[in-house]
Structures are given as structure tokens and as C-alpha cells.
Amino acid sequence: xxxxxxxxxxxxxxxxxxxxxxxxxxxxxxxxxxxxxxxxxxxxxxxxxxxxxxxxxxxxxxxxxxxxxxxxxxxxxxxxxxxxxxxxxxxxxxxxxxxxxxxxxxxxxxxxxxxxxxxxxxxxxxxxxxxxxxxxxxxxxxxxxxxxxxxxxxxxxxxxxxxxxxxxxxxxxxxxxxxxxxxxxxxxxxxxxxxxxxxxxxxxxxxxxxxxxxxxxxxxxxxxxxxxxxxxxxxxxxxxxxxxxxxxxxxxxxxxxxxxxxxxxxxxx
Ligand SMILES: [Zn+2]
Numbered sequence: 001x002x003x004x005x006x007x008x009x010x011x012x013x014x015x016x017x018x019x020x021x022x023x024x025x026x027x028x029x030x031x032x033x034x035x036x037x038x039x040x041x042x043x044x045x046x047x048x049x050x051x052x053x054x055x056x057x058x059x060x061x062x063x064x065x066x067x068x069x070x071x072x073x074x075x076x077x078x079x080x081x082x083x084x085x086x087x088x089x090x091x092x093x094x095x096x097x098x099x100x101x102x103x104x105x106x107x108x109x110x111x112x113x114x115x116x117x118x119x120x121x122x123x124x125x126x127x128x129x130x131x132x133x134x135x136x137x138x139x140x141x142x143x144x145x146x147x148x149x150x151x152x153x154x155x156x157x158x159x160x161x162x163x164x165x166x167x168x169x170x171x172x173x174x175x176x177x178x179x180x181x182x183x184x185x186x187x188x189x190x191x192x193x194x195x196x197x198x199x200x201x202x203x204x205x206x207x208x209x210x211x212x213x214x215x216x217x218x219x220x221x222x223x224x225x226x227x228x229x230x231x232x233x234x235x236x237x238x239x240x241x242x243x244x245x246x247x248x249x250x251x252x253x254x255x256x257x258x259x260x261x262x263x264x265x266x267x268x269x
Contacts, residue, residue: 019085019122025067027122028086032070035090040075040264042093047073047260050253054102055089055109061183062117071109077263079198080213083112085121093263094210096253098197101246103190106181110191114176120169167220174224178231187243188235192228195221 019027042048055071067087079094089112091105099105115121165173178188199221202211215221232240 019119019126024119024122025086028084028088031084032088035084035088036072039090042073042075042260044256044260046256047096047253050249051091051096051105051109053249054106055113058106058110058180058184058186059087059113062113062180064117067116069113075260075263077210077265078213079201079211080217081108081112082217083115083121085116085119087116089113089116093257093260096257098201099190099194099250100197101190102250103181103187103243103245104194104197105190105250106184106186107177107188107191107194110177110181110184110186110188111173112177113180114173115165115169117176117180118169118172120165120173124165165217165219167223170218170220171224171227174228175231178228182235182239182243185244187240187245188228189232189240190245192225192232195225195228199225 051073052071056069059065059067059069064087069087069089071089071091073096074090074092076092077094077097078092079098081089081091081095083089089109091108091112095108096105099108174191178191181188181191198211198214201209202215202221205211207215218224
């Protein structure tokens with residue numbers, strides 16, 4: 001899924017002038033439309049509702065609770081999750097299949113939510129455009145940034161829909177995600193156990209299994225697990241014990257998941 005790219009000329013143009021929240025949401029909506037058209041979604045209301053409700057429960061506790069957060073499940077066994085600007089978060093079926101309890105799913109969602117809270121993909125676009133002086137000048141000279149008429153004029157050349165973040169962004173997303181989950185009354189232990197589970201599967205498959213995409217898109221996982229362990233050690237046991245690890249909806253969701261037809265295989269899988 002990292003291979004899916006779009007031409008985002010208009011978006012790039014906007015980015016060159018600095019991105020407002022309204023533009024960020026517009027950008028996310030445009031990308032989400034393309035993602036929804038290109039990726040298979042799990043066609044099961046119960047599964048989708050469970051993930052959307054859990055995601056919203058966490059996102060509502062953040063500084064960007066005003067966004068119209070939407071969480072969807074992609075019908076793929078590949079273990080991955082990604083976030084578009086403006087609050088559109090996607091988690092693959094492969095994540096749900098490997099999760100043993102609600103807090104493990106929450107850990108992944110909390111991490112993706114933090115990428116949106118910190119506007120990581122927007123900042124990345126702004127950096128790309130800052131480097132592209134030509135775009136900046138065009139922006140200033142023509143004012144097309146407001147009108148968006150030059151949609152086809154500039155092609156940022158295969159910029160991925162799914163921004164690939166560096167280690168610093170990933171660590172930030174872990175740390176913020178960890179706290180997002182706690183604020184929602186959910187144990188952050190699931191983040192730790194889930195990442196460990198992925199690491200074990202990755203090592204067993206020698207980097208050729210369904211977890212490879214996760215490790216490619218989320219660099220530094222091994223170091224980050226140690227970081228999460230350190231954060232866990234700093235939370236008082238009395239606090240941790242008061243946080244939820246599971247809920248009733250999780251087992252119903254897993255039961256529905258087990259009844260689904262096998263996920264379509266991605267090219268090259
Ligand atoms: Zn990430």
C-alpha cells in the first residue's frame with residue numbers, strides 16, 4: 001500500500017503557502033476519497049463501528065478534539081496503520097487479527113492519532129515545498145494558492161499519500177499516543193505488548209512476512225519498544241491498574257472478524 005501515490009498538485013501549492021486547519025482537512029478529505037476508492041475496506045458495520053468508536057474515544061481527549069475524526073478498517077492482512085491529515089485514520093485488518101485485547105488496538109490508534117495531532121504529514125509537505133523555491137515564488141507571484149486554479153501545473157512527483165515519517169516523528173507519536181490512551185482511560189500496556197508481538201513475528205519471518213510494512217513505515221521499532229517500556233515504568237502501578245485493558249465490544253468484533261472471507265492479497269504479497 002506504500003506504492004499508492006497521487007498527484008497532489010493543488011495540495012502542494014497550498015502547502016507552499018503554509019497550511020491552515022481548513023486546508024489540512026480539505027487535503028485529508030481529498031486523500032481519503034482516493035484511499036477509499038483504491039483500497040478495499042472491510043464491509044462489516046460492527047467491525048467498522050467498533051474501531052471508529054474506540055478511535056474517537058481516544059481522539060476526543062487530544063488538543064484536536066474539534067476535528068471530525070474518522071477511523072476505518074482496510075481489508076488487508078498486512079499489519080499496518082496510517083493517518084491522513086485532518087483526522088482520517090486507517091488500520092488494517094491484520095492489526096485487528098493480531099490484537100489480543102482492546103488496549104492493543106488502542107495503542108496503534110493512539111500512535112496514529114498523535115501523527116495527526118502533531119501535523120506530521122503537513123509539516124513534511126511544507127518542508128518539501130520550502131525546498132522547492134520555484135513553487136514558493138509561483139505561489140507569491142500568482143496567488144493561485146487561494147484559487148487553486150493551477151491544480152495541474154505542479155506535480156510533486158510521486159509524493160506518497162502516506163507520508164513516511166522519520167524516527168523523531170515516530171518517537172513523538174509513541175509518546176503522545178501513550179498519553180492519549182491513558183487520558184481515554186485505557187492501559188498503555190497494550191502498546192508495549194502489541195509492538196513486542198510484531199517484533200517477534202518480524203524476527204520469525206526474517207522480514208518477509210505480513211509485518212514487514214509496519215517496520216518499514218515505522219522505523220526504529222526495537223528502540224521504541226524500550227522507550228515505551230521506560231514510560232510504562234514511570235506510570236504508578238495504582239494508575240495502571242485502574243485503566244481498562246479490554247471491553248465487551250472487542251470479543252464481538254473478533255468474532256465478526258473470524259467470519260469474514262479471506263482478505264484480498266495485495267500485488268506482490
Ligand atoms: Zn507512526
